[in-house]
Amino acid sequence: MPDGISYRQRISCLGSRKGRPGSIMYEAMRRVGALLAKKRAEISTGAYGGMGMKAPLEGAKAGDQLSVRMGFTFLDLPANKLVNWVMDCHRLTEGIIFPGINVPFLGFGIRLVGLLSADGFIIAAGGGIGTFLEFIATILFNTKIWGRTWLGKRYDKKRVAILYPPKAKGIKGWDEDMIQHLVDWRFLRKDLLPLIKIVRTPEEAVEWVLG
Numbered sequence: 659m660p661d662g663i664s665y666r667q668r669i670s671c672l673g674s675r676k677g678r679p680g681s682i683m684y685e686a687m688r689r690v691g692a693l694l695a696k697k698r699a700e701i702s703t704g705a706y707g708g709m710g711m712k713a714p715l716e717g718a719k720a721g722d723q724l725s726v727r728m729g730f731t732f733l734d735l736p737a738n739k740l741v742n743w744v745m746d747c748h749r750l751t752e753g754i755i756f757p758g759i760n761v762p763f764l765g766f767g768i769r770l771v772g773l774l775s776a777d778g779f780i781i782a783a784g785g786g787i788g789t790f791l792e793f794i795a796t797i798l799f800n801t802k803i804w805g806r807t808w809l810g811k812r813y814d815k816k817r818v819a820i821l822y823p824p825k826a827k828g829i830k831g832w833d834e835d836m837i838q839h840l841v842d843w844r845f846l847r848k849d850l851l852p853l854i855k856i857v858r859t860p861e862e863a864v865e866w867v868l869g
Contacts, residue, residue, distance in 0.1 A: 668700035668728070669867055670773045672792045673710020673782025682826045684709040687782050689860035690821065691717025695725040697868060702776055704769070705729025705737035705744065710782045710789060715740035730772040732765035745772055774799055776816075778867030783822035783832030793818070797840070800850050818854045819863040832856075 671691070677684045691714035694701050701718050703711040711729075718725040719740055729741030732748045748765040770792065779796055781789060796818050805815040822832050834856055840846035846854075857863045 666698055667777040667868060668702055668726075668775075669694055669778050669780060669864075670702045670776035671710060671714040671780050671782070672704070672773065672785070673708065673789050674785040675704070675706045675708035675711055677709030677713070677782075679713075679716075681709070682823050683782055683784060683821075683829065684713045686821055686823050686826070686860050687713035687780075688717035688720075690714050690780055690863055691719075692721035693860055693864040694718060695721035697864065698722075699868065700726040700728060702728035702730065702773060703741075704773065705731045705741050706735065707738060710785055712738050712740065713782075714780075730769040732769045733763070745769075747772065770795060778816050778869075779818045780863045780867055781818065781820045781832075783820055784826065784829035785832075793820075794845070797846055797850065800853060801847060815850075815853055817867050817869065819857050819866045820854070821857055821860065821863045824858055 671687065673687065687709045691701060694714070695718040701714055703714060705711060715727045715738065718727050726743055727741050728743045728745065729737040730745045730747055731737050734748050737744050747769040750768050751764040754764060773792065774795055781793055796816065800815050804813045806813060820832055822829065837846065837851070837854060837856070841848060841851070855866050857866060
């Protein structure tokens with residue numbers, strides 16, 4: 659973190675590594691990054707490309723050159739050049755051995771936990787199985803960990819915004835019906851519903867997760 663700069667919260671931006679500049683969702687997530695930087699929030703992503711990982715960092719850097727843009731990498735894949743604070747999750751696994759088992763993807767689990775250690779989450783609607791896993795993980799942590807006291811420290815439950823611009827093309831399913839299905843399948847408790855919000859604009863997303 660740059661010396662003399664104080665940031666209020668860290669927000670993880672999650673989403674697909676697909677998507678190009680100029681698309682509605684890419685530009686929306688770029689706007690998310692700019693707004694978070696303006697609010698002096700740190701931003702963390704999966705460190706690679708696309709609307710979920712690169713776009714928010716582009717916006718943050720354009721809005722504030724001193725913004726903290728964290729990236730969690732694994733499998734020795736290099737972070738994009740917008741990241742100015744890298745956590746190499748693959749390197750963290752060196753020396754960790756499970757008896758009789760080779761676990762080459764252990765860094766992925768550390769990467770996921772790193773992203774989940776943020777104070778809130780903005781998810782770009784339309785991601786694939788990786789994005790859905792990250793969303794389900796926020797539900798799991800809100801169910802099992804956040805909201806409790808561990809080793810004398812209280813961990814608050816965390817908000818999730820799913821950004822779904824109404825004119826975004828090629829995106830289906832990331833809406834209120836999906837949330838209801840998760841409730842019906844008993845993957846999501848009704849008391850956690852107030853923490854998850856489907857939003858239509860970057861402004862709504864940032865306002866929601868920052869509280």
